[in-house]
Amino acid sequence: MNYKSKKVMLLIIVVLLIVIPAGIFINKNLSKRDLDSNAVKWTQEKNSDPESIKIPGYSTITIPANTKDVQITLGNPEGNQCYFKFELLVDGESLYTSDFVKSGYAIENIELEKALEKGTYDAVIKITPYSLDKESQYAGANVRATVEVV
16 A cells, blocks of 8 residues: 555544544434423333333313413323424414423423413313434324313
């Protein structure tokens, strides 16, 4: 191998030593993109079947009147092999949409698009599962609930 070939080979090795770690770093940071920053670790029953997606149920949600900041747990059960996105519809109007929530995490406090007055409302929590690469959307669920505003 002549001097010029050795120099080219050394340059290729140096470039690879820089590009490969940079690519890994960028990929890890991009995978955290779009995760809901309000999600916290959530402890509850684990989904032990990796072939299924466990969907949480909601029946009655009680929130205070005339405030947009409300406490509600929107969780992705641990063991689900997917991310969740949540959308809260009250009387057909979208009042909240989350970013991605990892398996084993939950959003416990949300800010509604508008405050609600006292009363009872029909609600749907749309739960949309996404693949771990966030590229594919799976069949989700529309969970019906009642919102009691007190």
